[in-house]
Amino acid sequence: PPAWDRATRPPPGPLQPPGLPLAPCRSFSNSKIQVELDESSGVAMMKFKSPPVNSLSLEFLTEFSISLEKLENDRACRGVIITSALPKIFSSGLDITEMCGKSMEHYAEFWRAVQEMWLRLYGSSMVTVAAVNGSSPAGGCLVALSCDYRIMAENPKFSIGLNEAQLGIVAPFWFKDTFVNTVGHRIAERSLQLGSLHPAPEAHKLGLVDELVPEEKLMEKAAAVMAQWLALPDHARQLTKTMMRKAVLDRLVAHREEDIKNFITFISKESIQKSLRMYMEMLKKKK
Amino acid sequence: PPAWDRATRPPPGPLQPPGLPLAPCRSFSNSKIQVELDESSGVAMMKFKSPPVNSLSLEFLTEFSISLEKLENDRACRGVIITSALPKIFSSGLDITEMCGKSMEHYAEFWRAVQEMWLRLYGSSMVTVAAVNGSSPAGGCLVALSCDYRIMAENPKFSIGLNEAQLGIVAPFWFKDTFVNTVGHRIAERSLQLGSLHPAPEAHKLGLVDELVPEEKLMEKAAAVMAQWLALPDHARQLTKTMMRKAVLDRLVAHREEDIKNFITFISKESIQKSLRMYMEMLKKKK
Amino acid sequence: PPAWDRATRPPPGPLQPPGLPLAPCRSFSNSKIQVELDESSGVAMMKFKSPPVNSLSLEFLTEFSISLEKLENDRACRGVIITSALPKIFSSGLDITEMCGKSMEHYAEFWRAVQEMWLRLYGSSMVTVAAVNGSSPAGGCLVALSCDYRIMAENPKFSIGLNEAQLGIVAPFWFKDTFVNTVGHRIAERSLQLGSLHPAPEAHKLGLVDELVPEEKLMEKAAAVMAQWLALPDHARQLTKTMMRKAVLDRLVAHREEDIKNFITFISKESIQKSLRMYMEMLKKKK
Numbered sequence: 093p094p095a096w097d098r099a100t101r102p103p104p105g106p107l108q109p110p111g112l113p114l115a116p117c118r119s120f121s122n123s124k125i126q127v128e129l130d131e132s133s134g135v136a137m138m139k140f141k142s143p144p145v146n147s148l149s150l151e152f153l154t155e156f157s158i159s160l161e162k163l164e165n166d167r168a169c170r171g172v173i174i175t176s177a178l179p180k181i182f183s184s185g186l187d188i189t190e191m192c193g194k195s196m197e198h199y200a201e202f203w204r205a206v207q208e209m210w211l212r213l214y215g216s217s218m219v220t221v222a223a224v225n226g227s228s229p230a231g232g233c234l235v236a237l238s239c240d241y242r243i244m245a246e247n248p249k250f251s252i253g254l255n256e257a258q259l260g261i262v263a264p265f266w267f268k269d270t271f272v273n274t275v276g277h278r279i280a281e282r283s284l285q286l287g288s289l290h291p292a293p294e295a296h297k298l299g300l301v302d303e304l305v306p307e308e309k310l311m312e313k314a315a316a317v318m319a320q321w322l323a324l325p326d327h328a329r330q331l332t333k334t335m336m337r338k339a340v341l342d343r344l345v346a347h348r349e350e351d352i353k354n355f356i357t358f359i360s361k362e363s364i365q366k367s368l369r370m371y372m373e374m375l376k377k378k379k
Numbered sequence: 380p381p382a383w384d385r386a387t388r389p390p391p392g393p394l395q396p397p398g399l400p401l402a403p404c405r406s407f408s409n410s411k412i413q414v415e416l417d418e419s420s421g422v423a424m425m426k427f428k429s430p431p432v433n434s435l436s437l438e439f440l441t442e443f444s445i446s447l448e449k450l451e452n453d454r455a456c457r458g459v460i461i462t463s464a465l466p467k468i469f470s471s472g473l474d475i476t477e478m479c480g481k482s483m484e485h486y487a488e489f490w491r492a493v494q495e496m497w498l499r500l501y502g503s504s505m506v507t508v509a510a511v512n513g514s515s516p517a518g519g520c521l522v523a524l525s526c527d528y529r530i531m532a533e534n535p536k537f538s539i540g541l542n543e544a545q546l547g548i549v550a551p552f553w554f555k556d557t558f559v560n561t562v563g564h565r566i567a568e569r570s571l572q573l574g575s576l577h578p579a580p581e582a583h584k585l586g587l588v589d590e591l592v593p594e595e596k597l598m599e600k601a602a603a604v605m606a607q608w609l610a611l612p613d614h615a616r617q618l619t620k621t622m623m624r625k626a627v628l629d630r631l632v633a634h635r636e637e638d639i640k641n642f643i644t645f646i647s648k649e650s651i652q653k654s655l656r657m658y659m660e661m662l663k664k665k666k
Numbered sequence: 667p668p669a670w671d672r673a674t675r676p677p678p679g680p681l682q683p684p685g686l687p688l689a690p691c692r693s694f695s696n697s698k699i700q701v702e703l704d705e706s707s708g709v710a711m712m713k714f715k716s717p718p719v720n721s722l723s724l725e726f727l728t729e730f731s732i733s734l735e736k737l738e739n740d741r742a743c744r745g746v747i748i749t750s751a752l753p754k755i756f757s758s759g760l761d762i763t764e765m766c767g768k769s770m771e772h773y774a775e776f777w778r779a780v781q782e783m784w785l786r787l788y789g790s791s792m793v794t795v796a797a798v799n800g801s802s803p804a805g806g807c808l809v810a811l812s813c814d815y816r817i818m819a820e821n822p823k824f825s826i827g828l829n830e831a832q833l834g835i836v837a838p839f840w841f842k843d844t845f846v847n848t849v850g851h852r853i854a855e856r857s858l859q860l861g862s863l864h865p866a867p868e869a870h871k872l873g874l875v876d877e878l879v880p881e882e883k884l885m886e887k888a889a890a891v892m893a894q895w896l897a898l899p900d901h902a903r904q905l906t907k908t909m910m911r912k913a914v915l916d917r918l919v920a921h922r923e924e925d926i927k928n929f930i931t932f933i934s935k936e937s938i939q940k941s942l943r944m945y946m947e948m949l950k951k952k953k
Contacts, residue, residue, distance in 0.1 A: 240572065257902040268909055273564045277847045278873060281910040285814065285903050286895065299565060321573065325654070328544040329572050335555055336568040367899070527859065560851045586852060608860065612834040612941070616859050619831050622842055623855040 120162070124152045126177065127159050134170035135318050136163050141177035145184035148231045150198075152187070153205040160212045170322055171219035173314045174239060176226055180250070185230030191359050192368045203355045206231070207266075207348060214238040214270060215341045217330045219321040223314040225307060228252040229289055230263075236301070237270045240321065240333070243313050246304035248291045253300070257287030260367035262358070264351060269340040275299045407449070411439045413464065414446050421457035422605050423450050428464035432471035435518045439474070440492040447499045457609055458506035460601045461526060463513055467537070472517030478646050479655045490642045493518070494553075494635060501525040501557060502628045504617045506608040510601040512594060515539040516576055517550075523588070524557045527608065527620070530600050533591035535578045540587070544574030547654035549645070551638060556627040562586045694736070698726045700751065701733050708744035709892050710737050715751035719758035722805045724772075726761070727779040734786045744896055745793035747888045748813060750800055754824070759804030765933050766942045777929045780805070781840075781922060788812040788844060789915045791904045793895040797888040799881060802826040803863055804837075810875070811844045814895065814907070817887050820878035822865045827874070831861030834941035836932070838925060843914040849873045 119128040124142040129135075138159060140146040148156075163169045176182045190202045213220065213235065220239040227250045228236055236242050236252065244250065254271055256263045263271075263284060272280045279298050283290070296304045305313045321329070344351065358364060406415040411429040416422075425446060427433040435443075450456045463469045477489045500507065500522065507526040514537045515523055523529050523539065531537065541558055543550045550558075550571060559567045566585050570577070582588045592600045608616070631638065645651060693702040698716040703709075712733060714720040722730075737743045750756045764776045787794065787809065794813040801824045802810055810816050810826065818824065828845055830837040837845075837858060846854045853872050857864070870878045879887045895903070918925065932938060 241569070257898050257906050260899040260902045262902050262905040262909065265909060273568070275565070276563055276850055277910070278849070281847070281907075282815070282876075284906045284910065285898070287898060287902075302569075324544050324572070324574060325547040327650075328547045328549050328574075331549040332544050332571045333568075335549065335552060336564070336571065363901075528856070560855070562852070563850055589856075611831050611859070611861060614937075615831040615834045615836050615861075618836040619858045620855075622836065622839060623851070623858065 118168070120159075122155045122159075124149075124155045125159050127163070129163065129166065129169055131168045133319075134168060134322065135315070136169050136172040138163075138172050138174045139177040140175070140183055143178060145181045146176055146178060146232070147184045147187040148206070148209075148235075149187035150190055150202050150205055153202075153209045157205070157208045157212050160209075160216060163218060164212070164216060169218060170326060171221065171318050172216075173221045173223055173311075173318060174235065175223035175311070175314070179226065181226040181232075182222075182224045182228040182250075182252075183232030183235055184227075185232045185234075188368055188372055192365060192372065196356055196360065199356045199359055200352050203352045204348075207344060207351065210234065210238060210266065210270075211341060211344065214337060215334075217326075217333070219318060219329070221314050221318050221321070223310050224250070224252065224301060225310055226250055227289075229255050230259075233300075234267050234270060237274050241303075241317055242301040243303045243305060243310060243317065244292050244295065244301040245307035245310050246292055247307060248293055251289040251291050252295045253287070253289040254284055255287040255289050257285060258289075259287070259371050261364060264355070265347075266340065266344045266351075269343065273337075273340060405453075405455070407446075409442045409446075411436075411442045412446050414450070416450065416453065416456055418455045420606075421455060421609065422602070423456050423459040425450075425459050425461045426464040427462070427470055430465060432468045433463055433465060433519070434471045434474040435493070435496075435522075436474035437477055437489050437492050440489075440496045444492070444495045444499050447496075447503065450505060451499070451503060456505060457613060458508065458605050459503075460508045460510055460598075460605060461522065462510040462598070462601070466513065468513040468519075469509075469511045469515040469537075469539075470519030470522055471514075472519045472521075475655055475659055479652060479659065483643055483647065486643045486646055487639050490639045491635075494631060494638065497521065497525060497553065497557075498628060498631065501624060502621075504613075504620070506605060506616070508601050508605050508608070510597050511537070511539065511588060512597055513537055514576075516542050517546075520587075521554050521557060524561050528590075528604055529588040530590045530592060530597060530604065531579050531582065531588040532594035532597050533579055534594060535580055538576040538578050539582045540574070540576040541571055542574040542576050544572060545576075546574070546658050548651060551642070553627065553631045553638070556630065560624075560627060692740075692742070694733075696729045696733075698723075698729045699733055701737070703737065703740065703743055705742045707893075708742060708896065709889070710743050710746040712737075712746050712748045713751040714749070714757055717752060719755045720750055720752060720806070721758045721761040722780070722783075722809075723761040724764055724776050724779055727776075727783045731779070731782045731786050734783075734790060737792060738786070738790060743792060744900060745795065745892050746790075747795045747797055747885075747892060748809065749797035749885070749888070753800065755800040755806075756796075756798045756802040756824075756826075757806030757809055758801075759806045759808075762942055762946055766939060766946065770930055770934065773930045773933055774926050777926045778922075781918060781925065784808065784812060784840065784844075785915060785918065788911060789908075791900075791907070793892060793903070795888050795892050795895070797884050798824070798826065798875060799884055800824055801863075803829050804833075807874075808841050808844060811848050815877075815891055816875040817877045817879060817884060817891065818866050818869065818875040819881035819884050820866055821881060822867055825863040825865050826869045827861070827863040828858055829861040829863050831859060832863075833861070833945050835938060838929070840914065840918045840925075843917065847911075847914060 118131060121127065126139045126141055128137045142152055163172055186206065222236040222239040222242045224236050224242060224244040233252050233254050244252065254263045254267055268280065268284060271284065275298055290298060290300060292304055295301045405418060408414065413426045413428055415424045429439055450459055473493065509523040509526040509529045511523050511529060511531040520539050520541050541550045541554055555567065555571060558571065562585055577585060577587060579591055583591045692705060695701065700713045700715055702711045716726055737746055760780065796810040796813040796816045798810050798816060798818040807826050807828050828837045828841055842854065842858060845858065849872055864872060864874060866878055869875045
């Protein structure tokens with residue numbers, strides 16, 4: 093059963109009193125993501141480490157979903173902090189090479205992986221905190237929006253937003269739903285139509301991120317926020333989260349196959365393929 | 380028919396011109412709530428007077444609903460100001476003793492009374508102004524949220540919020556709907572998951588209350604706000620209110636029995652009973 | 667097919683590079699509205715010129731819808747700036763004389779024209795910018811709310827709002843939906859019940875307009891905003907707009923005849939007719 097229906101998940105044991113020696117960390121790592129679980133606090137640190145820009149390739153997404161599932165099923169884990177191991181970038185979003193010149197089957201597999209990641213993250217029963225330590229466009233923004241709390245480095249050179257429209261493509265309805273749930277209808281309408289990338293200070297003002305801190309304080313702050321959220325009894329917090337997010341999660345679950353079909357139809361259009369190729373050329377020249 | 384479907388309610392007579400001698404006040408009082416209706420202005424003052432903390436017991440809720448019904452049916456009454464006769468507390472919310480160690484029948488009766496109160500207050504055709512002159516957690520916050528306008532004493536020691544999650548329990552969906560309608564989805568999501576009690580200044584900033592005034596100005600301000608709202612023709616204002624609130628009211632009406640069943644199942648769990656007993660112990664020690 | 671379902675509209679040619687000689691302007695004008703299309707930029711200027719107050723009569727609404735349709739079907743047009751040719755007033759809203767002492771057939775025809783205008787404007791595939799250069803009550807406010815972006819002259823004597831309740835009437839559900847999509851549920855609930863007309867600075871603070879500028883800078887600013895929105899590829903922007911607005915547009919389409927019936931029933935009531943006659947008397951005396 094998906095995480096957001098597992099309100100019956102058994103509550104974890106009591107928090108270890110402070111001052112005791114730390115329990116050993118469990119950690120696992122695959123090629124794109126590194127995870128360390130501190131069993132004493134119940135908090136996992138998940139670091140994206142897929143150079144150059146943590147783009148969400150099929151492989152990355154698969155590892156992401158598997159990592160989330162592992163933690164979700166680990167009774168020692170109550171919360172996860174998501175951040176980037178790379179400088180200046182949190183995640184650049186969906187990997188465009190996965191959407192360009194590939195087979196229908198590949199598009200379907202890729203899109204299902206995008207959906208799966210979002211369903212697991214937005215519906216996670218763990219406390220999820222995004223420590224946004226770099227820019228976070230498009231799918232990268234979605235990852236942040238899907239967490240329970242977003243802290244961003246206050247560097248105005250870092251920006252965040254669902255900028256799909258700039259590339260000539262359209263954010264799917266569940267990206268939009270997640271955005272509207274965070275910033276409200278009007279801000280979403282304007283930002284999505286303009287494909288805006290908001291510098292950190294503006295993103296904070298719009299409610300796209302909850303807090304700005306100097307970059308060197310980011311992880312400290314993330315840990316403090318996590319401790320605040322973990323002070324609540326898991327069961328009540330999880331049921332409350334489910335109550336807030338279920339409608340939007342259910343909507344994708346109910347239309348999942350249709351959403352995949354729509355994506356394939358849209359992305360296979362010659363005009364869209366051309367836009368994406370031009371965008372990739374532009375990115376290459378930038379380097 | 381419930382109040383919010385009585386758009387056909389006959390309009391009251393014109394406001395009495397100012398300067399005329401005041402008509403005699405009608406008043407009624409039962410053991411928990413005192414009501415005085417000033418027929419000259421059409422405004423009733425409803426004061427909670429159930430020491431020590433105006434907790435919403437079955438008896439309190441029943442008197443509350445009856446008082447609202449009386450006023451609703453009284454053509455001389457167009458608006459009601461709700462406040463507390465006790466110092467420092469508006470209402471402490473649902474009476475935990477009604478949810479602890481009682482029979483299934485009792486839980487059902489109690490929950491139906493909570494629903495009934497909310498349906499009458501949120502759906503009232505009168506103008507309802509909350510003069511929040513003390514702290515207002517959980518069900519107390521719901522009472523304030525269900526009014527048309529909330530004025531709070533600007534004392535930062537007074538706090539307000541739906542803090543159910545702190546107690547290990549979950550606010551029902553219609554508490555949540557009322558909260559979301561007031562502060563939007565994101566603020567509600569965060570505040571409900573953390574079970575936050577917001578000090579008055581923060582509550583104002585979040586939109587949880589509309590205005591802060593010094594405590595000694597509270598009743599004067601409430602009367603001024605009421606006069607502003609009563610300057611509108613009742614019929615158009617009532618239809619507009621219905622249009623704004625009907626979807627959320629209808630949702631509970633459609634799921635009322637199911638909601639009672641869910642409450643009973645949840646509250647009878649041994650883990651929840653234990654949480655509530657611990658919370659009551661803690662409250663007793665505090666005294 | 668309505669504009670918001672024409673996501674398949676062929677994309678217009680590329681923007682003409684700046685610096686080239688301007689193409690000749692196409693313009694058309696009927697008795698109430700003047701339209702000039704600058705083919706070089708793809709931007710039409712639509713000016714309301716129906717003295718004394720640009721009230722939305724049946725004739726005005728018909729011309730408005732026809733003008734929008736013409737532009738929508740003109741591949742040279744990508745955006746439209748809507749403003750008033752009269753001083754101090756953007757539009758006074760629905761023409762009360764159309765709702766007073768007329769036949770049922772007339773009420774039906776009038777209301778259908780109001781619906782038609784909104785469906786075309788709120789669902790337009792063009793970029794729509796309101797340059798609100800005067801007061802904009804009721805239906806005038808709806809016109810502004812239906813655009814993609816609202817810039818208002820920062821004159822505090824100019825006000826905007828859905829003040830129907832002040833006249834003893836009720837804004838229809840789709841006026842309300844448009845308002846809620848712009849300012850959120852709580853602000854809409856309060857403003858609609860009080861029938862508030864917000865002075866420009868307050869309107870800006872509430873999010874009812876996006877920006878205030880000195881009156882003499884209004885058109886310049888509108889052109890700059892339009893250029894910003896037109897920098898996006900039309901197709902992606904249009905699909906995004908549809909995604910944001912479709913639910914609310916579909917709701918009226920699904921209930922259009924019922925909405926007309928409700929309007930006729932309501933407006934034919936003797937009590938409502940009396941209110942409107944009194945209001946018109948008051949307006950006449952004001953002159």
